[in-house]
Amino acid sequence: xxxxxxxxxxxxxxxxxxxxxxxxxxxxxxxxxxxxxxxxHQILGGGFPSGTLPHESTLAADYRASRNxxxxxxxxxxxxxxxxxxxxxxxxxxxxxxxxxxxxxxGLAETLHEHGRVTNEVRTMGPAPAPLPVADRLRVxxxxxxxxxxxxxxxxxxxxxxxxxxxxxxxxxxxxxxxxENTDVFHLxxxxxxxxxxxxxxxLEAVNADAHSAAVLQAPRGAAVLMLERLTHLADxxxxxxxxxxxRGDRIxxxxxxxxxx
Amino acid sequence: xxxxxxxxxxxxxxxxxxxxxxxxxxxxxxxxxxxxxxxxHQILGGGFPSGTLPHESTLAADYRASRNxxxxxxxxxxxxxxxxxxxxxxxxxxxxxxxxxxxxxxGLAETLHEHGRVTNEVRTMGPAPAPLPVADRLRVxxxxxxxxxxxxxxxxxxxxxxxxxxxxxxxxxxxxxxxxENTDVFHLxxxxxxxxxxxxxxxLEAVNADAHSAAVLQAPRGAAVLMLERLTHLADxxxxxxxxxxxRGDRIxxxxxxxxxx
Numbered sequence: 001x002x003x004x005x006x007x008x009x010x011x012x013x014x015x016x017x018x019x020x021x022x023x024x025x026x027x028x029x030x031x032x033x034x035x036x037x038x039x040x041h042q043i044l045g046g047g048f049p050s051g052t053l054p055h056e057s058t059l060a061a062d063y064r065a066s067r068n069x070x071x072x073x074x075x076x077x078x079x080x081x082x083x084x085x086x087x088x089x090x091x092x093x094x095x096x097x098x099x100x101x102x103x104x105x106x107g108l109a110e111t112l113h114e115h116g117r118v119t120n121e122v123r124t125m126g127p128a129p130a131p132l133p134v135a136d137r138l139r140v141x142x143x144x145x146x147x148x149x150x151x152x153x154x155x156x157x158x159x160x161x162x163x164x165x166x167x168x169x170x171x172x173x174x175x176x177x178x179x180x181e182n183t184d185v186f187h188l189x190x191x192x193x194x195x196x197x198x199x200x201x202x203x204l205e206a207v208n209a210d211a212h213s214a215a216v217l218q219a220p221r222g223a224a225v226l227m228l229e230r231l232t233h234l235a236d237x238x239x240x241x242x243x244x245x246x247x248r249g250d251r252i253x254x255x256x257x258x259x260x261x262x
Numbered sequence: 263x264x265x266x267x268x269x270x271x272x273x274x275x276x277x278x279x280x281x282x283x284x285x286x287x288x289x290x291x292x293x294x295x296x297x298x299x300x301x302x303h304q305i306l307g308g309g310f311p312s313g314t315l316p317h318e319s320t321l322a323a324d325y326r327a328s329r330n331x332x333x334x335x336x337x338x339x340x341x342x343x344x345x346x347x348x349x350x351x352x353x354x355x356x357x358x359x360x361x362x363x364x365x366x367x368x369g370l371a372e373t374l375h376e377h378g379r380v381t382n383e384v385r386t387m388g389p390a391p392a393p394l395p396v397a398d399r400l401r402v403x404x405x406x407x408x409x410x411x412x413x414x415x416x417x418x419x420x421x422x423x424x425x426x427x428x429x430x431x432x433x434x435x436x437x438x439x440x441x442x443e444n445t446d447v448f449h450l451x452x453x454x455x456x457x458x459x460x461x462x463x464x465x466l467e468a469v470n471a472d473a474h475s476a477a478v479l480q481a482p483r484g485a486a487v488l489m490l491e492r493l494t495h496l497a498d499x500x501x502x503x504x505x506x507x508x509x510r511g512d513r514i515x516x517x518x519x520x521x522x523x524x
Contacts, residue, residue: 029474030386030412034426037506038395041491047395063393076472097467102364105520124292131325133300133309150292164296197522205359206468206488206511210338212291224486226468229303235522244299249468258367260459260497
Protein backbone atom coordinates (compact mmCIF):
# COMPACT_ATOMS: atom_id res chain seq x y z
CA UNK A 1 0.00 0.00 0.00
CA UNK A 2 1.51 3.37 -1.01
CA UNK A 3 1.93 5.83 1.86
CA UNK A 4 -0.75 8.26 0.58
CA UNK A 5 -3.34 5.49 0.65
CA UNK A 6 -2.37 4.59 4.15
CA UNK A 7 -2.78 8.25 5.15
CA UNK A 8 -6.14 8.49 3.45
CA UNK A 9 -7.22 5.30 5.12
CA UNK A 10 -6.08 6.57 8.47
CA UNK A 11 -7.90 9.89 7.97
CA UNK A 12 -11.02 8.00 6.95
CA UNK A 13 -10.90 5.93 10.11
CA UNK A 14 -10.38 9.07 12.16
CA UNK A 15 -13.44 10.67 10.63
CA UNK A 16 -15.48 7.56 11.29
CA UNK A 17 -14.38 7.51 14.90
CA UNK A 18 -15.30 11.18 15.36
CA UNK A 19 -18.65 10.66 13.62
CA UNK A 20 -19.37 7.56 15.69
CA UNK A 21 -18.42 9.42 18.86
CA UNK A 22 -20.72 12.32 17.90
CA UNK A 23 -23.56 9.94 17.07
CA UNK A 24 -23.17 8.21 20.45
CA UNK A 25 -23.16 11.56 22.23
CA UNK A 26 -26.25 12.71 20.34
CA UNK A 27 -28.03 9.47 21.10
CA UNK A 28 -27.23 9.76 24.80
CA UNK A 29 -28.38 13.41 24.85
CA UNK A 30 -31.61 12.40 23.10
CA UNK A 31 -32.20 9.63 25.63
CA UNK A 32 -31.40 11.93 28.54
CA UNK A 33 -33.95 14.50 27.34
CA UNK A 34 -36.50 11.73 26.86
CA UNK A 35 -35.90 10.45 30.41
CA UNK A 36 -35.87 13.98 31.87
CA UNK A 37 -39.31 14.59 30.34
CA UNK A 38 -40.69 11.47 32.01
CA UNK A 39 -39.11 12.25 35.37
CA UNK A 40 -40.31 15.87 35.21
CA HIS A 41 -43.85 14.63 34.78
CA GLN A 42 -43.48 12.28 37.75
CA ILE A 43 -41.93 14.98 39.94
CA LEU A 44 -44.54 17.62 39.12
CA GLY A 45 -47.36 15.12 39.51
CA GLY A 46 -46.19 14.25 43.02
CA GLY A 47 -44.90 10.85 41.89
CA PHE A 48 -42.11 10.93 44.51
CA PRO A 49 -44.07 11.68 47.69
CA SER A 50 -41.02 11.13 49.93
CA GLY A 51 -39.33 14.07 48.19
CA THR A 52 -36.36 11.88 47.29
CA LEU A 53 -35.83 10.23 43.92
CA PRO A 54 -34.93 6.52 43.82
CA HIS A 55 -31.25 5.60 43.51
CA GLU A 56 -29.72 6.01 40.05
CA SER A 57 -29.53 2.24 39.56
CA THR A 58 -33.25 1.87 40.39
CA LEU A 59 -34.10 4.68 37.97
CA ALA A 60 -31.93 3.01 35.32
CA ALA A 61 -33.88 -0.25 35.75
CA ASP A 62 -37.37 1.36 35.96
CA TYR A 63 -36.78 3.58 32.96
CA ARG A 64 -34.68 1.08 30.99
CA ALA A 65 -31.83 3.52 30.65
CA SER A 66 -28.09 3.38 31.24
CA ARG A 67 -26.57 4.90 34.39
CA ASN A 68 -24.93 7.57 32.21
CA UNK A 69 -28.28 8.54 30.70
CA UNK A 70 -29.85 8.70 34.17
CA UNK A 71 -27.04 10.98 35.34
CA UNK A 72 -27.43 13.25 32.30
CA UNK A 73 -31.21 13.41 32.76
CA UNK A 74 -30.78 14.38 36.42
CA UNK A 75 -28.32 17.08 35.31
CA UNK A 76 -31.01 18.54 33.03
CA UNK A 77 -33.57 18.57 35.86
CA UNK A 78 -30.99 20.13 38.18
CA UNK A 79 -30.38 22.88 35.62
CA UNK A 80 -34.15 23.55 35.62
CA UNK A 81 -34.08 23.91 39.41
CA UNK A 82 -36.41 20.95 39.94
CA UNK A 83 -34.03 18.68 41.85
CA UNK A 84 -30.83 18.96 43.85
CA UNK A 85 -28.11 16.50 44.84
CA UNK A 86 -27.67 16.23 48.59
CA UNK A 87 -24.62 14.31 49.82
CA UNK A 88 -25.63 11.24 51.80
CA UNK A 89 -29.30 11.65 50.82
CA UNK A 90 -29.37 11.45 47.02
CA UNK A 91 -31.45 13.45 44.57
CA UNK A 92 -34.19 15.46 46.25
CA UNK A 93 -37.09 17.39 44.78
CA UNK A 94 -36.62 21.10 45.47
CA UNK A 95 -38.67 22.79 42.78
CA UNK A 96 -42.41 22.87 42.85
CA UNK A 97 -44.66 23.95 40.04
CA UNK A 98 -48.24 24.99 40.71
CA UNK A 99 -51.05 24.10 38.32
CA UNK A 100 -53.01 26.98 36.81
CA UNK A 101 -56.25 25.83 35.22
CA UNK A 102 -56.71 26.39 31.48
CA UNK A 103 -60.29 25.17 31.40
CA UNK A 104 -62.10 27.93 33.24
CA UNK A 105 -61.54 31.63 33.66
CA UNK A 106 -60.18 32.04 37.19
CA GLY A 107 -58.12 34.48 39.19
CA LEU A 108 -54.80 33.38 40.66
CA ALA A 109 -55.90 33.08 44.31
CA GLU A 110 -58.98 31.20 43.11
CA THR A 111 -57.09 28.69 40.96
CA LEU A 112 -54.34 28.13 43.58
CA HIS A 113 -56.53 28.11 46.71
CA GLU A 114 -55.53 24.51 47.52
CA HIS A 115 -51.85 25.39 47.39
CA GLY A 116 -51.67 28.32 49.75
CA ARG A 117 -52.17 32.02 50.09
CA VAL A 118 -51.74 34.48 47.23
CA THR A 119 -50.66 38.00 48.21
CA ASN A 120 -50.19 40.94 45.88
CA GLU A 121 -47.63 43.69 46.20
CA VAL A 122 -49.11 46.70 44.42
CA ARG A 123 -46.09 48.38 42.79
CA THR A 124 -48.02 51.02 40.87
CA MET A 125 -51.68 51.98 40.81
CA GLY A 126 -53.44 55.01 39.42
CA PRO A 127 -55.18 56.57 36.44
CA ALA A 128 -53.16 56.95 33.25
CA PRO A 129 -54.11 57.94 29.68
CA ALA A 130 -54.81 54.76 27.67
CA PRO A 131 -52.39 54.21 24.80
CA LEU A 132 -54.16 53.61 21.49
CA PRO A 133 -54.14 49.77 21.47
CA VAL A 134 -55.30 49.61 25.10
CA ALA A 135 -58.10 52.09 24.38
CA ASP A 136 -59.14 50.07 21.32
CA ARG A 137 -59.33 46.83 23.19
CA LEU A 138 -61.14 48.26 26.22
CA ARG A 139 -63.43 50.18 23.84
CA VAL A 140 -62.80 53.60 25.36
CA UNK A 141 -61.75 56.72 23.40
CA UNK A 142 -57.96 56.94 22.89
CA UNK A 143 -56.28 59.03 25.55
CA UNK A 144 -59.07 58.49 28.10
CA UNK A 145 -57.73 57.75 31.55
CA UNK A 146 -57.84 54.09 32.57
CA UNK A 147 -56.75 52.51 35.84
CA UNK A 148 -53.25 51.07 35.55
CA UNK A 149 -52.12 48.53 38.16
CA UNK A 150 -48.82 46.73 38.44
CA UNK A 151 -48.63 43.89 40.93
CA UNK A 152 -46.04 41.37 42.01
CA UNK A 153 -47.99 38.28 43.01
CA UNK A 154 -46.71 35.73 45.50
CA UNK A 155 -47.84 32.31 46.61
CA UNK A 156 -46.89 31.64 50.24
CA UNK A 157 -44.37 34.45 49.93
CA UNK A 158 -42.66 33.15 46.75
CA UNK A 159 -42.79 35.45 43.69
CA UNK A 160 -45.03 33.87 41.02
CA UNK A 161 -45.94 36.57 38.55
CA UNK A 162 -45.70 40.20 37.55
CA UNK A 163 -49.06 41.51 36.32
CA UNK A 164 -49.75 44.70 34.33
CA UNK A 165 -53.46 45.52 34.34
CA UNK A 166 -55.61 48.11 32.53
CA UNK A 167 -59.24 48.70 33.63
CA UNK A 168 -61.75 51.31 32.35
CA UNK A 169 -61.88 54.13 34.90
CA UNK A 170 -65.64 53.98 35.61
CA UNK A 171 -65.07 50.54 37.08
CA UNK A 172 -61.46 51.14 38.11
CA UNK A 173 -62.25 54.05 40.43
CA UNK A 174 -64.28 51.74 42.65
CA UNK A 175 -61.26 49.41 42.88
CA UNK A 176 -59.00 52.13 44.33
CA UNK A 177 -60.33 51.61 47.84
CA UNK A 178 -60.41 47.79 47.67
CA UNK A 179 -58.07 45.28 49.28
CA UNK A 180 -55.97 44.55 46.20
CA GLU A 181 -53.19 43.09 48.37
CA ASN A 182 -55.31 40.06 49.24
CA THR A 183 -57.97 39.83 46.56
CA ASP A 184 -58.04 38.80 42.88
CA VAL A 185 -59.02 41.58 40.48
CA PHE A 186 -61.59 39.14 39.02
CA HIS A 187 -63.33 38.89 42.38
CA LEU A 188 -63.30 42.68 42.80
CA UNK A 189 -64.63 43.29 39.27
CA UNK A 190 -67.61 41.06 39.96
CA UNK A 191 -68.20 42.64 43.38
CA UNK A 192 -67.90 46.21 42.09
CA UNK A 193 -70.05 45.77 38.96
CA UNK A 194 -72.49 43.34 40.58
CA UNK A 195 -72.22 41.28 37.39
CA UNK A 196 -70.41 38.04 36.62
CA UNK A 197 -67.45 37.88 34.26
CA UNK A 198 -68.15 36.17 30.95
CA UNK A 199 -65.14 35.11 28.94
CA UNK A 200 -61.55 36.06 28.15
CA UNK A 201 -59.37 35.86 25.06
CA UNK A 202 -55.98 34.57 26.08
CA UNK A 203 -52.59 34.23 24.43
CA LEU A 204 -49.71 32.23 25.93
CA GLU A 205 -46.06 32.58 25.00
CA ALA A 206 -42.68 31.56 26.35
CA VAL A 207 -40.20 34.44 26.56
CA ASN A 208 -36.84 35.01 28.20
CA ALA A 209 -37.20 37.46 31.09
CA ASP A 210 -35.72 40.90 30.47
CA ALA A 211 -33.27 42.06 33.15
CA HIS A 212 -35.79 44.20 34.99
CA SER A 213 -38.66 41.68 35.07
CA ALA A 214 -36.19 39.01 36.20
CA ALA A 215 -35.06 41.24 39.08
CA VAL A 216 -38.65 41.90 40.19
CA LEU A 217 -39.51 38.18 39.98
CA GLN A 218 -36.23 37.28 41.74
CA ALA A 219 -35.39 34.97 38.84
CA PRO A 220 -32.13 34.73 36.91
CA ARG A 221 -31.80 37.09 33.95
CA GLY A 222 -33.05 35.32 30.83
CA ALA A 223 -35.13 32.85 32.86
CA ALA A 224 -38.00 31.35 30.89
CA VAL A 225 -41.24 33.17 31.57
CA LEU A 226 -44.75 32.02 30.69
CA MET A 227 -46.39 35.15 29.37
CA LEU A 228 -50.18 35.35 29.46
CA GLU A 229 -52.05 38.13 27.73
CA ARG A 230 -55.71 38.18 28.67
CA LEU A 231 -58.65 40.42 27.76
CA THR A 232 -61.54 39.69 30.08
CA HIS A 233 -65.16 40.61 29.39
CA LEU A 234 -68.22 40.91 31.62
CA ALA A 235 -71.01 38.44 30.89
CA ASP A 236 -72.70 41.16 28.77
CA UNK A 237 -69.63 41.24 26.51
CA UNK A 238 -68.06 44.51 27.67
CA UNK A 239 -64.23 44.27 27.90
CA UNK A 240 -63.21 45.36 31.40
CA UNK A 241 -59.73 44.02 32.16
CA UNK A 242 -56.64 43.83 29.94
CA UNK A 243 -53.70 42.05 31.58
CA UNK A 244 -50.13 41.17 30.69
CA UNK A 245 -48.94 38.52 33.12
CA UNK A 246 -45.40 37.17 33.39
CA UNK A 247 -45.34 33.88 35.30
CA ARG A 248 -42.03 32.45 36.48
CA GLY A 249 -41.64 29.41 34.22
CA ASP A 250 -40.20 27.34 37.03
CA ARG A 251 -43.24 27.82 39.26
CA ILE A 252 -46.31 27.49 37.03
CA UNK A 253 -47.79 24.91 34.69
CA UNK A 254 -51.05 25.46 32.81
CA UNK A 255 -53.27 22.42 32.43
CA UNK A 256 -56.42 21.82 30.51
CA UNK A 257 -58.40 19.55 28.29
CA UNK A 258 -58.83 19.94 24.55
CA UNK A 259 -61.54 18.27 22.50
CA UNK A 260 -61.25 17.19 18.89
CA UNK A 261 -64.75 18.32 17.94
CA UNK A 262 -66.32 21.49 19.29
CA UNK B 263 -21.57 72.27 62.30
CA UNK B 264 -19.03 69.67 63.48
CA UNK B 265 -17.23 67.82 60.68
CA UNK B 266 -18.92 64.46 61.44
CA UNK B 267 -22.35 66.01 60.93
CA UNK B 268 -21.28 67.49 57.69
CA UNK B 269 -20.09 64.08 56.58
CA UNK B 270 -23.31 62.45 57.71
CA UNK B 271 -25.28 65.12 55.91
CA UNK B 272 -23.29 64.65 52.76
CA UNK B 273 -23.72 60.87 52.95
CA UNK B 274 -27.45 61.36 53.42
CA UNK B 275 -27.70 63.53 50.34
CA UNK B 276 -25.66 61.06 48.36
CA UNK B 277 -27.99 58.27 49.37
CA UNK B 278 -31.02 60.33 48.38
CA UNK B 279 -29.53 61.07 44.98
CA UNK B 280 -28.71 57.40 44.41
CA UNK B 281 -32.21 56.36 45.55
CA UNK B 282 -33.85 58.97 43.32
CA UNK B 283 -31.72 57.87 40.40
CA UNK B 284 -32.67 54.22 41.03
CA UNK B 285 -36.36 55.11 41.33
CA UNK B 286 -36.22 56.99 38.02
CA UNK B 287 -34.45 54.08 36.36
CA UNK B 288 -36.99 51.61 37.76
CA UNK B 289 -39.87 53.77 36.59
CA UNK B 290 -38.42 54.02 33.09
CA UNK B 291 -37.82 50.25 32.98
CA UNK B 292 -41.41 49.65 34.15
CA UNK B 293 -42.75 51.97 31.45
CA UNK B 294 -40.55 50.40 28.79
CA UNK B 295 -41.84 46.92 29.66
CA UNK B 296 -45.40 48.22 29.60
CA UNK B 297 -44.88 49.78 26.16
CA UNK B 298 -43.02 46.69 24.86
CA UNK B 299 -46.03 44.54 25.82
CA UNK B 300 -48.37 46.78 23.83
CA UNK B 301 -46.07 46.92 20.82
CA UNK B 302 -45.54 43.15 20.90
CA HIS B 303 -49.28 42.65 20.70
CA GLN B 304 -49.51 45.03 17.74
CA ILE B 305 -46.58 43.39 15.95
CA LEU B 306 -47.84 39.83 16.43
CA GLY B 307 -51.37 40.82 15.49
CA GLY B 308 -50.17 42.26 12.17
CA GLY B 309 -50.72 45.83 13.37
CA PHE B 310 -47.80 47.10 11.25
CA PRO B 311 -48.67 45.68 7.82
CA SER B 312 -45.87 47.62 6.09
CA GLY B 313 -43.37 45.68 8.20
CA THR B 314 -41.87 48.93 9.49
CA LEU B 315 -42.70 50.52 12.83
CA PRO B 316 -43.58 54.21 12.94
CA HIS B 317 -40.81 56.67 13.81
CA GLU B 318 -39.83 56.88 17.49
CA SER B 319 -41.46 60.31 17.84
CA THR B 320 -44.74 59.00 16.41
CA LEU B 321 -44.63 56.01 18.77
CA ALA B 322 -43.89 58.39 21.65
CA ALA B 323 -46.99 60.43 20.80
CA ASP B 324 -49.30 57.46 20.07
CA TYR B 325 -48.30 55.62 23.22
CA ARG B 326 -47.89 58.73 25.39
CA ALA B 327 -44.35 57.79 26.31
CA SER B 328 -41.02 59.61 26.32
CA ARG B 329 -38.48 59.05 23.54
CA ASN B 330 -36.21 57.32 26.07
CA UNK B 331 -38.97 54.90 27.04
CA UNK B 332 -39.71 54.19 23.37
CA UNK B 333 -36.03 53.44 22.77
CA UNK B 334 -35.86 51.10 25.78
CA UNK B 335 -39.04 49.30 24.72
CA UNK B 336 -37.62 48.76 21.22
CA UNK B 337 -34.43 47.41 22.83
CA UNK B 338 -36.52 44.81 24.68
CA UNK B 339 -38.29 43.76 21.49
CA UNK B 340 -34.96 43.59 19.68
CA UNK B 341 -33.60 41.31 22.42
CA UNK B 342 -36.61 39.04 21.82
CA UNK B 343 -35.77 38.90 18.13
CA UNK B 344 -39.05 40.51 17.10
CA UNK B 345 -37.66 43.68 15.51
CA UNK B 346 -34.40 44.94 14.07
CA UNK B 347 -32.96 48.39 13.46
CA UNK B 348 -32.08 48.98 9.82
CA UNK B 349 -30.06 52.11 9.03
CA UNK B 350 -32.00 54.45 6.79
CA UNK B 351 -35.19 52.43 7.16
CA UNK B 352 -35.99 52.41 10.88
CA UNK B 353 -37.30 49.61 13.06
CA UNK B 354 -38.53 46.66 11.02
CA UNK B 355 -40.46 43.58 12.07
CA UNK B 356 -38.24 40.51 11.60
CA UNK B 357 -39.75 37.95 13.98
CA UNK B 358 -43.01 36.26 13.27
CA UNK B 359 -44.97 34.15 15.71
CA UNK B 360 -47.53 31.67 14.51
CA UNK B 361 -50.81 31.11 16.37
CA UNK B 362 -51.48 27.61 17.65
CA UNK B 363 -55.10 27.13 18.65
CA UNK B 364 -55.89 26.28 22.26
CA UNK B 365 -59.60 25.77 21.73
CA UNK B 366 -59.66 22.56 19.72
CA UNK B 367 -57.42 19.52 19.55
CA UNK B 368 -55.48 19.91 16.31
CA GLY B 369 -52.26 18.73 14.75
CA LEU B 370 -49.59 21.25 13.80
CA ALA B 371 -50.09 21.17 10.02
CA GLU B 372 -53.83 21.42 10.62
CA THR B 373 -53.65 24.43 12.96
CA LEU B 374 -51.05 26.25 10.80
CA HIS B 375 -52.45 25.42 7.36
CA GLU B 376 -53.05 29.12 6.59
CA HIS B 377 -49.44 29.96 7.35
CA GLY B 378 -47.58 27.52 5.18
CA ARG B 379 -46.31 23.99 4.90
CA VAL B 380 -45.31 21.87 7.88
CA THR B 381 -42.62 19.26 7.25
CA ASN B 382 -41.29 16.74 9.73
CA GLU B 383 -37.75 15.43 9.93
CA VAL B 384 -38.00 12.02 11.55
CA ARG B 385 -34.87 11.80 13.72
CA THR B 386 -35.70 8.50 15.40
CA MET B 387 -38.50 6.01 14.89
CA GLY B 388 -38.91 2.46 16.11
CA PRO B 389 -40.24 0.17 18.82
CA ALA B 390 -38.80 0.61 22.32
CA PRO B 391 -39.79 -0.83 25.71
CA ALA B 392 -42.15 1.60 27.46
CA PRO B 393 -40.74 3.09 30.66
CA LEU B 394 -43.12 2.70 33.61
CA PRO B 395 -44.83 6.15 33.47
CA VAL B 396 -45.33 5.90 29.70
CA ALA B 397 -46.80 2.41 30.04
CA ASP B 398 -49.11 3.62 32.83
CA ARG B 399 -50.42 6.53 30.83
CA LEU B 400 -50.87 4.55 27.59
CA ARG B 401 -52.42 1.72 29.65
CA VAL B 402 -50.09 -1.01 28.38
CA UNK B 403 -48.09 -3.39 30.61
CA UNK B 404 -44.75 -1.91 31.73
CA UNK B 405 -41.89 -2.94 29.47
CA UNK B 406 -44.17 -3.60 26.48
CA UNK B 407 -42.76 -2.21 23.27
CA UNK B 408 -44.31 1.06 22.12
CA UNK B 409 -43.53 3.07 19.00
CA UNK B 410 -41.15 5.92 19.80
CA UNK B 411 -40.85 8.79 17.31
CA UNK B 412 -38.71 11.88 17.51
CA UNK B 413 -39.41 14.60 14.97
CA UNK B 414 -38.08 18.05 14.24
CA UNK B 415 -41.01 19.98 12.80
CA UNK B 416 -40.61 22.93 10.46
CA UNK B 417 -42.94 25.54 9.04
CA UNK B 418 -41.82 26.70 5.60
CA UNK B 419 -38.40 25.30 6.43
CA UNK B 420 -38.00 27.10 9.80
CA UNK B 421 -37.58 24.87 12.88
CA UNK B 422 -40.70 25.18 15.07
CA UNK B 423 -40.70 22.26 17.48
CA UNK B 424 -39.03 19.08 18.65
CA UNK B 425 -41.61 16.36 19.35
CA UNK B 426 -41.12 13.13 21.32
CA UNK B 427 -44.01 10.73 20.74
CA UNK B 428 -45.05 7.39 22.27
CA UNK B 429 -47.78 5.29 20.62
CA UNK B 430 -49.03 1.78 21.57
CA UNK B 431 -47.48 -0.69 19.16
CA UNK B 432 -50.74 -2.23 17.82
CA UNK B 433 -51.53 1.18 16.33
CA UNK B 434 -47.91 2.28 15.94
CA UNK B 435 -46.94 -0.58 13.63
CA UNK B 436 -49.38 0.68 11.01
CA UNK B 437 -47.73 4.10 11.19
CA UNK B 438 -44.30 2.75 10.23
CA UNK B 439 -45.14 2.75 6.53
CA UNK B 440 -46.92 6.12 6.54
CA UNK B 441 -45.73 9.47 5.24
CA UNK B 442 -44.70 10.95 8.59
CA GLU B 443 -42.57 13.58 6.85
CA ASN B 444 -45.63 15.37 5.53
CA THR B 445 -48.52 14.29 7.73
CA ASP B 446 -49.64 15.04 11.30
CA VAL B 447 -49.66 12.03 13.61
CA PHE B 448 -53.25 12.99 14.53
CA HIS B 449 -54.34 12.57 10.94
CA LEU B 450 -52.54 9.22 10.68
CA UNK B 451 -54.02 7.94 13.96
CA UNK B 452 -57.53 8.63 12.70
CA UNK B 453 -56.77 7.10 9.30
CA UNK B 454 -55.13 3.98 10.76
CA UNK B 455 -57.74 3.29 13.46
CA UNK B 456 -60.70 4.43 11.38
CA UNK B 457 -61.91 6.26 14.48
CA UNK B 458 -61.90 9.96 15.42
CA UNK B 459 -59.74 11.33 18.23
CA UNK B 460 -61.67 12.41 21.30
CA UNK B 461 -59.81 14.62 23.74
CA UNK B 462 -56.37 15.34 25.14
CA UNK B 463 -55.06 16.37 28.54
CA UNK B 464 -52.47 19.07 28.04
CA UNK B 465 -49.92 20.83 30.21
CA LEU B 466 -48.03 23.95 29.13
CA GLU B 467 -44.82 25.22 30.67
CA ALA B 468 -42.07 27.70 29.85
CA VAL B 469 -38.57 26.24 30.18
CA ASN B 470 -35.08 27.29 29.11
CA ALA B 471 -33.84 25.05 26.29
CA ASP B 472 -31.11 22.61 27.28
CA ALA B 473 -28.00 22.77 25.09
CA HIS B 474 -28.95 19.81 22.95
CA SER B 475 -32.59 20.80 22.30
CA ALA B 476 -31.42 24.32 21.49
CA ALA B 477 -28.95 22.94 18.93
CA VAL B 478 -31.64 20.81 17.27
CA LEU B 479 -34.09 23.73 17.19
CA GLN B 480 -31.32 26.07 15.95
CA ALA B 481 -32.08 28.40 18.86
CA PRO B 482 -29.64 29.99 21.29
CA ARG B 483 -28.79 27.92 24.35
CA GLY B 484 -31.19 28.81 27.15
CA ALA B 485 -33.79 30.17 24.72
CA ALA B 486 -37.31 30.16 26.14
CA VAL B 487 -39.23 27.10 24.99
CA LEU B 488 -42.99 26.54 25.23
CA MET B 489 -43.24 22.95 26.40
CA LEU B 490 -46.46 21.09 25.69
CA GLU B 491 -47.16 17.70 27.19
CA ARG B 492 -50.20 16.07 25.66
CA LEU B 493 -51.93 12.72 26.18
CA THR B 494 -54.42 12.17 23.38
CA HIS B 495 -57.30 9.71 23.50
CA LEU B 496 -59.49 8.18 20.82
CA ALA B 497 -63.18 9.10 20.99
CA ASP B 498 -63.79 5.84 22.89
CA UNK B 499 -61.42 7.04 25.64
CA UNK B 500 -58.39 4.88 24.88
CA UNK B 501 -55.09 6.80 25.27
CA UNK B 502 -53.12 6.42 22.03
CA UNK B 503 -50.55 9.20 21.80
CA UNK B 504 -48.28 10.65 24.49
CA UNK B 505 -46.23 13.62 23.29
CA UNK B 506 -43.62 15.96 24.71
CA UNK B 507 -43.37 18.95 22.42
CA UNK B 508 -40.80 21.76 22.67
CA UNK B 509 -41.91 24.80 20.66
CA ARG B 510 -39.44 27.60 20.00
CA GLY B 511 -40.82 30.40 22.17
CA ASP B 512 -40.03 33.01 19.55
CA ARG B 513 -42.12 31.31 16.87
CA ILE B 514 -45.33 30.14 18.55
CA UNK B 515 -48.18 31.70 20.52
CA UNK B 516 -51.09 29.68 21.86
CA UNK B 517 -54.46 31.39 21.74
CA UNK B 518 -57.81 30.46 23.11
CA UNK B 519 -60.94 31.51 24.88
CA UNK B 520 -61.77 30.82 28.52
CA UNK B 521 -65.23 31.04 30.02
CA UNK B 522 -66.04 32.00 33.59
CA UNK B 523 -68.78 29.38 33.98
CA UNK B 524 -68.52 25.93 32.49
